[in-house]
Amino acid sequence: MLDQARRRTLEFSRRLKEAGIPLAILTDQSSIAYLAGFWGYLSVEFGRPTFLILGADDDPVVVTPLMEFELVSAMTWVDRVVTWTDSGSMRWERVLSETLGANPQTIGIETHSVPAIVRNFLVESYPSVQFKDVASILGEQRMIKSPEEIDVMRKAGQIGGAMMAAAQAALAEDIPEYEAALAAINAGTRKAAGFLTDRGWEAFVSPMIHNLQIMQSGRDTAMVHRRASVKRLERGDPVYFCFCNMVEFKHYRLGFDRMFFVREASDEAAHVQETAVAAQQAALAVISEGAIAEDVAGTANEVYRSAGFEPGYRTGRSIGVSYLEQPELKQGDKTRLQAGMTFAVDGGITIEGKLGGRIGDSIVVTKTGFEYLTDYPRSLLIA
Numbered sequence: 001m002l003d004q005a006r007r008r009t010l011e012f013s014r015r016l017k018e019a020g021i022p023l024a025i026l027t028d029q030s031s032i033a034y035l036a037g038f039w040g041y042l043s044v045e046f047g048r049p050t051f052l053i054l055g056a057d058d059d060p061v062v063v064t065p066l067m068e069f070e071l072v073s074a075m076t077w078v079d080r081v082v083t084w085t086d087s088g089s090m091r092w093e094r095v096l097s098e099t100l101g102a103n104p105q106t107i108g109i110e111t112h113s114v115p116a117i118v119r120n121f122l123v124e125s126y127p128s129v130q131f132k133d134v135a136s137i138l139g140e141q142r143m144i145k146s147p148e149e150i151d152v153m154r155k156a157g158q159i160g161g162a163m164m165a166a167a168q169a170a171l172a173e174d175i176p177e178y179e180a181a182l183a184a185i186n187a188g189t190r191k192a193a194g195f196l197t198d199r200g201w202e203a204f205v206s207p208m209i210h211n212l213q214i215m216q217s218g219r220d221t222a223m224v225h226r227r228a229s230v231k232r233l234e235r236g237d238p239v240y241f242c243f244c245n246m247v248e249f250k251h252y253r254l255g256f257d258r259m260f261f262v263r264e265a266s267d268e269a270a271h272v273q274e275t276a277v278a279a280q281q282a283a284l285a286v287i288s289e290g291a292i293a294e295d296v297a298g299t300a301n302e303v304y305r306s307a308g309f310e311p312g313y314r315t316g317r318s319i320g321v322s323y324l325e326q327p328e329l330k331q332g333d334k335t336r337l338q339a340g341m342t343f344a345v346d347g348g349i350t351i352e353g354k355l356g357g358r359i360g361d362s363i364v365v366t367k368t369g370f371e372y373l374t375d376y377p378r379s380l381l382i383a
Contacts, residue, residue, distance in 0.1 A: 001250065002077040002201060004148055005037035008141070009060060015137050016108060017056035023100070024108030024134050026052040027118055030322035031110060031138055033251040036060070037201070038075030040068055049092060049118055052078075053099055061099055063092065075204050093121055108134035139326045143318065144340040149252065150364055150373075153319075153342060155195050156249035157362060157373040160256040162191035163209065164376045167241050168260055171383035174232050177239075181213035181228035184241065192249055205250055214242035221259070221356040224348075237262045238269050239383070240358055244344065245323060247374075253323050255316075255344020256374045257360030260383045270380055271307075272349050272357035277378055279303040280347030280359050283315050283329065287345070287363070287370045293333040300347065301331075313348040319362060341365045342373065 012035060016024055026032055032052045033039040040050065050072075051063040059080060064072050066083040073081050084095040100107075104126065111133040114122075122131070145153070166187030170180040192207035215228040217239045225242070233239065243256040259273050283300040297315040304311045316329030319342050327335035329343060346360040362373040 001148075001152075002037045004146065005035055006077045009035045009054065012138060012141060013054055013056055013060075015141065016054065016134065019132075019134075019137060021106055021108040021132055021134060021137075022056050023104055023106065024054045025096075025100075025122075026054070026110060026134075026138075027115060028110050028113040028322075030251070030320075031113075032062075034138075034142060034321045036062060036076045036078050038062075038072050038204075039251055040064075040071060047117070048086075049115055051096060051099075051118075063096055063099055065092075071204060075201060093125075096121075097125065104129055106130045106132060108132050108137075110135040110138070136326075142320055142325055143327070144338060145320065145342050145364065146340075149320070150340070150342070152250050152252050153254060153362070153364070153373050155192075156247055156252055156254050157256075157375065159188050159191045159195075159209070159249055160243050160247035160254055160362075160374050161376055163188040163243060163247065164241065164256065164258055168258075168381065168383050171233060171239055171260055171262055173235050173262060176230050176232050177215055177217055177228040178213075178230060180239070180241075181215055184213065184243070185209045185246075188246070195249065209246055209248075211245045213246065214240075214244070216240050216356075217262075219354055221358075222350050222352055222354055224350060224356065224358075233262050235263045236266060236269075238265070238273070238355055238357075240356065242358070242360070244360070251321050252319075253321070254319055254362040254374060255346065255360045256362060256376075257346065257358050258376060258381060259356075259358055260381045262383055265380060265382065269355055269357070272309075272351065272355060273359075273380060274357075275303065275307040275309060276347035276349050276357035277359050278307075278347070279315075279349075280345060280361070281378070283345055283347075284361075284363065284370060287337065287343075287365060289337060289339045289365060289367050291337045293327045293329050293335045293337065294331050296329045296337075296345075297331055297333075304349065309349050312350060313346060315347075316343040316345040318342065319344050337365050339365055339367050 170183035188209035314330035
């Protein structure tokens with residue numbers, strides 16, 4: 001992983017130079033993980049930003065809180081790690097300024113993900129500097145995954161499969177939603193642990209599955225991102241699990257969704273769910289190298305309309321070290337798909353105040369079609 005991160009950084013530096021950007025400051029955790037190979041457990045929400053500074057012709061520098069020095073140094077390939085402290089004369093503002101050097105003329109930043117405290121500092125401290133957005137440059141580089149990245153994402157898919165199986169097994173009448181969520185979290189953590197060792201860089205990769213489980217049951221399935229609660233399941237309830245912010249391995253994130261029914265499904269609920277599955281499968285059927293992103297979405301939308309539903313979702317999003325990368329499978333995105341791109345591809349219908357039907361899988365585009373990264377039955381699922 002670290003050898004790949006080093007090579008990616010060299011390639012990104014080459015692209016910066018080609019674009020005429022001599023210096024870039026990266027603050028997004030997923031970008032830093034992709035290039036420098038490390039990520040932390042504290043972030044800017046604690047008032048503690050971390051920076052990766054890249055010069056087109058200079059060695060990279062990491063600027064991080066002093067308390068994170070040991071972890072960062074153990075995980076990254078970057079040789080120069082500079083630290084700052086919460087108070088006193090070595091706060092991050094001073095350390096960052098010293099690291100950037102005197103009178104930079106142009107600085108590349110990820111415009112839409114720079115924390116406000118960092119943006120404000122840069123604008124106030126460097127009023128004559130031209131800031132250029134480098135997010136699209138790095139985003140384009142991240143579109144095509146290497147075989148090693150795809151292998152990591154396949155493992156993430158297996159983790160998701162273990163979670164989904166445990167979630168389904170936990171469903172029964174009168175159990176609270178959170179119990180099924182706990183079963184998924186425990187199963188995913190144990191599966192992830194089986195892929196890790198306690199040696200080298202991997203020793204600092206946690207297997208723990210975390211974040212609040214997106215889960216709804218009954219009429220609450222109309223609330224797409226409601227979280228697991230103390231509500232108890234009833235016979236005939238549709239139960240929706242979304243693992244999009246939970247299935248993660250070595251900082252690679254997948255999309256993975258399934259709908260189950262407790263003991264039985266009503267005719268209406270079954271029709272909604274089967275239409276969502278049909279839309280997803282129609283979209284998948286046209287995915288291959290050369291397909292246009294918005295055309296994939298258009299194929300799914302035709303299925304919704306023919307069944308009497310109005311499209312309300314994008315059909316898919318690119319995935320990788322962040323939850324949302326580029327391109328997206330939606331109207332207006334004219335990107336031509338290439339082998340090695342990875343997507344979460346969804347089918348989704350919501351009937352307001354009543355119920356929903358949803359399914360989602362992660363896939364990798366191939367020359368002639370696609371391959372699943374997640375695998376679980378796509379039929380009507382009765383628990």
